[in-house]
Structure formats: structure tokens, C-alpha cells
Amino acid sequence: MRIVDIREVTKPIASPIRNAYIDFSKMTASLVAVVTDVIRDGRPVVGYGFNSNGRYGQGGLIRERFRDRVLEAEPTSLLSEAGDNLCPHKIWAAMMQNEKPGGHGERSVAVGTIDMAVWDAVAKIAEKPLFRLLAEREGGMADPRVFVYAAGGYYYPGKDDSALRREMRSYVERGYTVVKMKIGGASLDEDQRRIEAVLAEVGDEAQLAVDANGRFDLETAIAYGRMLSRYPIFWYEEIGDPLDYQLQAAMAGYYAPPMATGENLFSHQDARNLLRYGGMRPDRDWLQFDCALSYGLVEYLRTLEVLAEAGWSRRRCIPHGGHQMSLNIAAGLGLGGNESYPDLFQPYGGFPDGVEVKDGHITMPELPGIGFEGKGDLISVMRELAQ
Numbered sequence: 001m002r003i004v005d006i007r008e009v010t011k012p013i014a015s016p017i018r019n020a021y022i023d024f025s026k027m028t029a030s031l032v033a034v035v036t037d038v039i040r041d042g043r044p045v046v047g048y049g050f051n052s053n054g055r056y057g058q059g060g061l062i063r064e065r066f067r068d069r070v071l072e073a074e075p076t077s078l079l080s081e082a083g084d085n086l087c088p089h090k091i092w093a094a095m096m097q098n099e100k101p102g103g104h105g106e107r108s109v110a111v112g113t114i115d116m117a118v119w120d121a122v123a124k125i126a127e128k129p130l131f132r133l134l135a136e137r138e139g140g141m142a143d144p145r146v147f148v149y150a151a152g153g154y155y156y157p158g159k160d161d162s163a164l165r166r167e168m169r170s171y172v173e174r175g176y177t178v179v180k181m182k183i184g185g186a187s188l189d190e191d192q193r194r195i196e197a198v199l200a201e202v203g204d205e206a207q208l209a210v211d212a213n214g215r216f217d218l219e220t221a222i223a224y225g226r227m228l229s230r231y232p233i234f235w236y237e238e239i240g241d242p243l244d245y246q247l248q249a250a251m252a253g254y255y256a257p258p259m260a261t262g263e264n265l266f267s268h269q270d271a272r273n274l275l276r277y278g279g280m281r282p283d284r285d286w287l288q289f290d291c292a293l294s295y296g297l298v299e300y301l302r303t304l305e306v307l308a309e310a311g312w313s314r315r316r317c318i319p320h321g322g323h324q325m326s327l328n329i330a331a332g333l334g335l336g337g338n339e340s341y342p343d344l345f346q347p348y349g350g351f352p353d354g355v356e357v358k359d360g361h362i363t364m365p366e367l368p369g370i371g372f373e374g375k376g377d378l379i380s381v382m383r384e385l386a387q
């Protein structure tokens with residue numbers, strides 16, 4: 001049993017949307033196929049992965065370093081103890097040889113993308129949904145019912161409050177009970193008006209989270225916090241720079257309701273620093289580390305250990321990214337839920353065809369691997385890369 005090839009293609013996921021920090025006019029994602037020589041249903045098993053939005057495709061790093069380290073490793077050194085499957089932990093170690101610690105920049109995205117494809121292959125070789133395989137390995141119970149919320153509410157040219165209201169209304173109509181919108185890309189007064197418009201639209205049918213995408217300095221963060229305190233906000237997300245733990249800690253003195261952050265922390269060491277120094281409150285705040293951007297599930301398992309050591313429940317994790325990999329982790333390892341972008345970043349985001357949101361939850365179908373084969377538009381792009 002061996003990995004015979006790792007293929008990468010960088011695909012556009014461009015759109016005219018904008019958050020407080022970036023626009024997505026040139027956004028790309030890496031799509032990766034890990035091709036094995038294992039035959040299931042008459043075909044070689046291929047695992048697929050991709051990086052979530054916000055970081056660009058990583059074809060350069062994948063082709064120059066990480067792909068070859070896996071392909072050049074002695075194939076048996078990448079197998080599980082029993083020799084009956086690939087071992088994601090050993091493959092991860094092979095990818096990360098000769099990499100210094102610290103400086104978790106874009107390489108964490110390259111590794112996270114390949115790691116997703118490796119886990120997809122591993123679960124397909126085991127002929128199980130990934131979430132069931134994860135629950136078995138961790139000795140826990142899988143729960144196929146997963147909380148999901150609808151992320152959107154971006155700024156884009158010509159979008160007025162009525163368009164924003166229509167967008168949020170459509171999420172409520174699709175079964176979501178929490179919706180999220182961007183703030184910090186306009187003046188405080190304008191954002192307050194947008195927030196009031198959305199709250200008037202969703203009423204008591206849904207709760208509203210807001211996301212500043214790391215834009216604010218402390219003074220602005222506090223001013224927004226005062227404004228937001230007047231409304232029932234589900235969470236106040238990524239308030240300041242992702243690595244400014246002091247700002248995050250200071251906010252606890254000004255803003256009592258829930259806050260959320262972590263999508264731009266890419267390692268268990270950074271997650272540990274957030275929990276040590278960021279003043280995050282385990283009884284109400286939310287952690288959004290996204291495995292696809294942060295060295296994959298092998299590293300995310302270390303992050304979950306860091307959480308446990310710091311006295312945090314996994315239920316406080318609702319990852320960024322809106323991909324099926326985190327849905328599997330949520331269902332298999334007991335996270336609090338997952339993000340979803342009902343109308344954005346297609347075909348990569350979303351759920352297998354036919355999966356509907358009811359009362360803010362989806363139920364995972366019993367598909368082998370991560371479940372990409374259940375999403376027609378996605379699997380056809382994946383199969384173009386490798387059958």
C-alpha cells in the first residue's frame with residue numbers, strides 16, 4: 001500500500017465581496033489529490049483536500065517541498081502499525097521534516113490541504129465516514145447531527161440594507177438559526193444601521209454574529225463593543241489583530257457577552273498562546289481554529305489537547321471555513337458545530353447534495369471518507385484532477 005502521486009491545482013474562488021480587511025477579487029484555493037494504489041470498488045482510492053478561503057492557494061509550497069517529502073519517503077514508513085492503512089501522523093511528520101518551529105505562515109495551509117486529502121483517503125480505505133473513524137479512534141461517540149451557522153453579510157458594490165436583509169432572510173428560510181455579517185468595513189454609524197436592519201429582518205427567528213476580521217485597534221474595538229452591547233449579539237468575532245493577545249484580553253474588561261476568534265492562528269502553539277494570554281472565557285467564548293489552514297487534523301488533535309489542558313471544552317470550538325472536513329471533526333470529536341457559507345466559495349463549501357439545514361443543524365450522511373463524493377459539483381472538479 002502506498003501513495004503513488006500527490007497532485008495540486010490552484011483554482012480561482014474569486015468574488016466581488018469584501019470584509020474589513022481584504023477583498024476576494026483574486027482569491028484562490030489549492031485543490032489536492034492524494035492518489036493511492038489501494039483499490040476499492042474497482043478504482044484506486046483517491047483522497048481530496050483543499051484550503052479554505054482567506055488564504056491563497058499554496059501550489060508553490062506543495063510542489064517545491066511537501067509533495068516530494070511524502071513521495072520520497074519509504075512507503076512502509078507511512079503506514080499504520082497494523083500496516084492496513086496510511087498513517088496521517090507519520091505522513092505529517094514526513095512533510096514537516098527539516099522545517100523549523102515557529103513562524104506559522106502559509107506552509108500551515110499547504111500541509112493542512114494535503115492532510116485533508118490524506119484523511120479522506122484513510123477513511124475511504126477503511127470504508128467508513130471520516131466522522132465515524134475519528135469517533136472510533138478517540139473512543140468516543142459520533143453524533144451525526146451538527147450545528148451550523150450561515151456566514152455572509154459581506155460588503156460589496158451596490159449592496160444596500162435591503163439586499164443585506166434579503167440575504168439574511170434567505171438563510172433563515174433555509175433553516176439557519178444563527179447568521180453572521182461583516183463589520184469594520186464601514187463607519188461605526190453605518191455598521192450600526194446595517195446591524196439594526198438585519199436584527200429587524202430576522203427578529204426572533206435567528207441570532208446575529210458579527211465579524212470584524214481583525215481590523216480594530218483597542219479604541220475602536222471598545223467603541224464597537226459599547227454599540228454592540230445594546231443588541232443581543234451571538235458573538236463579536238476577530239476584533240483585533242489575531243496575534244494581539246493583549247488586546248483580546250483587554251476586551252474582556254469592556255465586553256461581557258461572547259467573543260470569538262482563532263481562524264488566523266495556525267498551530268497548537270499559537271492556540272495555546274491565545275488561551276494563556278488572550279483572556280478568552282471558557283464559559284462563553286468561541287474558538288474558530290480551522291484545520292485546513294493550520295497544518296490539518298493531525299495538528300488540530302494537538303490543539304484539542306491544548307484546550308483540554310487549559311480547561312476548555314471542545315464544545316466551544318466552531319471552526320472557520322465552511323468545509324466538510326470540519327463537519328466530520330465536529331460530528332466525530334464533539335465540537336460545538338461548524339461554519340457554513342450558503343452562497344459563497346462554491347463548489348468547495350457546503351454539504352453533500354440533499355443535506356438540509358433544520359433548526360440550525362445538519363445530519364451527516366453515511367458516505368465513505370469526508371463525503372465529497374456526495375456533492376456533485378465538487379466531486380466533478382476533484383475528478384478532473386485525479387480519478
Ligand SMILES: O=C([O-])CC(=O)C(=O)O
Pocket residue numbers: 019053054151211213263320321339
Ligand atoms: O471573510 C473572511 O475572511 C472569512 C471569515 O472571516 C469568516 O468566515 O469568519
Ligand SMILES: [Mg+2]
Pocket residue numbers: 211213237238263320
Ligand atoms: Mg471570521
